[in-house]
Amino acid sequence: xxxxxxxxxxxxxxxxxxxxxxxxxxxxxxxxxxxxxxxxxxxxxxxxxxxxxxxxxxxxxxxxxxxxxxxxxxxxxxxxxxxxxxxxxxxxxxxxxxxxxxxxxxxxxxxxxxxxxxxxxxxxxxxxxxxxxxxxxxxxxxxxxxxxxxxxxxxxxxxxxx
Ligand code: S3P
Numbered sequence: 047x048x049x050x051x052x053x054x055x056x057x058x059x060x061x062x063x064x065x066x067x068x069x070x071x072x073x074x075x076x077x078x079x080x081x082x083x084x085x086x087x088x089x090x091x092x093x094x095x096x097x098x099x100x101x102x103x104x105x106x107x108x109x110x111x112x113x114x115x116x117x118x119x120x121x122x123x124x125x126x127x128x129x130x131x132x133x134x135x136x137x138x139x140x141x142x143x144x145x146x147x148x149x150x151x152x153x154x155x156x157x158x159x160x161x162x163x164x165x166x167x168x169x170x171x172x173x174x175x176x177x178x179x180x181x182x183x184x185x186x187x188x189x190x191x192x193x194x195x196x197x198x199x200x201x202x203x204x205x206x207x208x
Contacts, residue, residue, distance in 0.1 A: 048119035049142030053135075053191055055184050056126040056165055057157035058149040059200050064123035074120045078128060081109050094166035107132045114141040127167070129190045139195065146194035150201065155180050 050073070052064040061077055068075035079090055082105050086093055093102045106128060113122060114137055122142075129135040129144070138144050155177055162168045162176075171179045 048117070049114065049138075050121045051138040051142055051144045052121065052123045052147055053129045053138075053144055053194060054126065054147040054149065054200075055154055055187060055191070056167070057154045057161065058126075058147045060123040060126075060147050063147055063198075063200070063203065064121050068121035071121065074118065076113065076120050076122045078106065078110065078113075078122055078124045081113070082106055082125075085109060089164075091164060091166050094169075099166075103127070103131045107134060110134055110137060114138075126187070129193075130187050135190055135193060139193075143196065144194040146191040146197045148191070148197055148199050151181060151184055153200075154184065 050067065050071075052060045052067070054060050064077070065075050067073075082093070082102065083089055086105060088096070090102065093105070106125060110124075110128065113120070124138075129138065135144070158165070158168060158176060158180055159173070167183075168176070168179070
């Protein structure tokens with residue numbers, strides 16, 4: 047039990063918070079999305095386009111297991127879908143503590159409007175549909191996120207760098 051996993055919806059701020067937490071705890075920081083990209087030598091966007099989401103989910107799952115099996119402590123920022131596929135959530139809970147970084151839906155939607163070009167899950171959704179799509183998708187996924195060991199409200203977290 048030497049790992050901390052940060053989970054939450056896209057645009058919750060998992061990478062920023064995870065990096066700050068790792069610095070504070072003097073632990074290495076790992077971004078699972080980056081690990082998949084390095085392993086596949088492609089961007090997430092390219093993996094989704096060329097091999098499809100299922101292939102991405104399998105790579106994400108395999109790399110999560112590999113990470114869990116090494117003994118090094120680390121803070122790991124997961125992708126928004128990581129806890130919602132296969133038995134990833136159970137695996138994370140077995141090997142460490144899982145933190146759900148909870149960010150209000152309206153913040154997620156306004157960030158998504160500006161930054162969604164690198165998120166293949168949201169490609170093909172028009173600006174008009176975005177609000178409804180994210181609301182429904184977020185609500186479906188939150189049932190997984192709420193199974194975390196700890197829930198941190200992103201609005202109440204002060205800057206850990208200080
Ligand atoms: C995904 C979220 C992304 C990335 C991939 C799929 C998702 O990570 O793993 O695009 O299904 O929610 P972030 O949550 O870091 O954006």
